[in-house]
Amino acid sequence: MIEGSRIRGFDPVRLAEMIEQRVVSGSRRKYYRFRGSRFYGGSAVGDVVGCNLRCAFCWTGRPRDDVRLGFLVSPEEAYRRLDSIAKTRGYKYVRLSGGEPTIGFNHLGRLIELFEQNSSYTFILETNGVLMGARREYVRVLSGFRRLHVRVSIKACSPELFTKLTGASPDFYEYPIRAVKHLADYGVSFHVAIFAAFGDEACWAQLLERLVDAAGPDLLENIEVEPLVLYPPAKRRLRLLGLKPRFYYEPR
Numbered sequence: 001m002i003e004g005s006r007i008r009g010f011d012p013v014r015l016a017e018m019i020e021q022r023v024v025s026g027s028r029r030k031y032y033r034f035r036g037s038r039f040y041g042g043s044a045v046g047d048v049v050g051c052n053l054r055c056a057f058c059w060t061g062r063p064r065d066d067v068r069l070g071f072l073v074s075p076e077e078a079y080r081r082l083d084s085i086a087k088t089r090g091y092k093y094v095r096l097s098g099g100e101p102t103i104g105f106n107h108l109g110r111l112i113e114l115f116e117q118n119s120s121y122t123f124i125l126e127t128n129g130v131l132m133g134a135r136r137e138y139v140r141v142l143s144g145f146r147r148l149h150v151r152v153s154i155k156a157c158s159p160e161l162f163t164k165l166t167g168a169s170p171d172f173y174e175y176p177i178r179a180v181k182h183l184a185d186y187g188v189s190f191h192v193a194i195f196a197a198f199g200d201e202a203c204w205a206q207l208l209e210r211l212v213d214a215a216g217p218d219l220l221e222n223i224e225v226e227p228l229v230l231y232p233p234a235k236r237r238l239r240l241l242g243l244k245p246r247f248y249y250e251p252r
């Protein structure tokens with residue numbers, strides 16, 4: 001149903017609410033794995049189930065859409081697992097990735113709180129920014145944490161491309177930009193990753209101007225360009241949609 005509405009676009013806030021009912025139980029949230037990764041110079045990662053976008057280039061695979069997968073984990077257990085990986089490998093960072101970690105916000109808040117109270121790691125929250133754009137209150141809560149860093153991944157430089165690439169309605173294109181504004185307003189540590197493989201330079205220049213308006217020129221110093229790694233399923237989906245990336249990497 002969601003893939004079929006790619007032309008018109010679906011409501012990703014409503015979808016997040018529907019997914020939340022399936023991946024959250026009390027304070028527990030569904031994950032599909034915990035692992036170490038080399039990103040950020042080494043980080044312990046919890047990969048969560050469920051995302052409210054349907055990016056054609058997504059690498060997450062089945063746990064993004066199939067909410068039957070994964071296992072429910074309390075914030076305390078997620079803390080123990082991430083702490084153990086980070087401790088064993090000498091990492092300074094822990095992060096949530098995979099699907100969209102702001103789905104199940106109470107779980108997320110409690111998990112970050114546990115890290116604040118019991119460790120000195122930096123907690124990196126990787127998000128598509130849609131829910132933070134819709135709910136300023138989320139960002140207000142996050143502003144209470146001192147060792148949190150948010151990475152907002154912006155998938156497209158225009159409403160039309162946003163819908164083509166993510167499947168969500170063009171009405172929600174603004175939401176990640178709003179999230180950036182909320183983060184700047186509340187003084188939360190963050191940076192923006194742009195997914196520049198689609199859209200021309202003029203389109204991205206316009207988006208960057210919007211971001212500067214939202215959060216000030218300092219934001220430009222830390223912009224990350226997110227690479228497109230073209231795994232076979234992503235390649236197939238992009239071909240079906242008639243979307244050609246300007247640049248990409250092969251998985252190896």
Ligand code: SF4
Pocket residue numbers: 051052053054055057058059060064098099100128
């Ligand atoms: S926001 Fe991230 S996890 Fe969600 S569909 Fe897009 S690439 Fe995949």
